[in-house]
Amino acid sequence: MGIDVYLNWTGKTQEEAKAQVTGFAIDVGDVGYLRESYFASDYYATQVLFPEAWELGSVKVGHTWPNGAEFVMRSDGFEPTFPYVVQIGGNAIPANSASPHVAYPAAVLRDRLPRALHANAQRYTDERDAMEMAATSIQDFVEMYEQLAAAGKNPAVCVSY
Numbered sequence: 001m002g003i004d005v006y007l008n009w010t011g012k013t014q015e016e017a018k019a020q021v022t023g024f025a026i027d028v029g030d031v032g033y034l035r036e037s038y039f040a041s042d043y044y045a046t047q048v049l050f051p052e053a054w055e056l057g058s059v060k061v062g063h064t065w066p067n068g069a070e071f072v073m074r075s076d077g078f079e080p081t082f083p084y085v086v087q088i089g090g091n092a093i094p095a096n097s098a099s100p101h102v103a104y105p106a107a108v109l110r111d112r113l114p115r116a117l118h119a120n121a122q123r124y125t126d127e128r129d130a131m132e133m134a135a136t137s138i139q140d141f142v143e144m145y146e147q148l149a150a151a152g153k154n155p156a157v158c159v160s161y
Contacts, residue, residue: 003046003161005053007032007145008101009153027133029141036123036134038161043123045116045138046159049109053102053159101156106149109142 006020009032020033036046047054117135124131148155 002038003034003036003044003159005034005046005050005141006158006160007141007148007155008158009148009155011153026130027137029137029139030144032141032144034137034141043119045120045123045134048116048119049112049138049142050102050104050157050159052104053157054161101158103154103156104145106146106155109145113139113142 002024004024016031019031020028022028022031022033022035024035024037025033026035034046036044116138120134120138121131124134145155145157
């Protein structure tokens with residue numbers, strides 16, 4: 001079992017989507033995929049980077065996150081909630097996915113990156129190679145997100161666990 005994080009964006013090609021199917025690799029953040037395994041750890045970089053996406057399964061319309069930001073999600077009365085992108089400080093927008101996504105301002109992910117890398121280092125205290133591989137992947141993912149946002153490609157994140 002594990003945690004999968006997919007990056008989606010406007011204009012994503014089939015080739016780009018196929019590149020994200022990696023067999024659970026932890027070193028491919030540069031294609032918009034992050035992977036963490038569940039194991040005896042209190043440290044998950046994905047929870048630090050994407051806490052709202054982690055909580056998305058229990059979100060109700062008008063939900064306010066602990067940081068005070070209000071998230072609005074359209075609900076059509078279906079369970080699970082229909083696929084929409086939740087934007088910080090904005091309204092939900094349709095997504096071409098079977099899962100809900102969260103659209104972050106790129107600066108939010110950049111701000112959270114040092115804490116995520118710290119969580120990653122705590123997770124892999126006895127596995128230096130895996131720690132470095134995962135750290136590079138996390139950095140690459142955030143950089144890709146920033147580049148997509150700067151290009152106006154509306155990046156959004158889906159966390160599956």
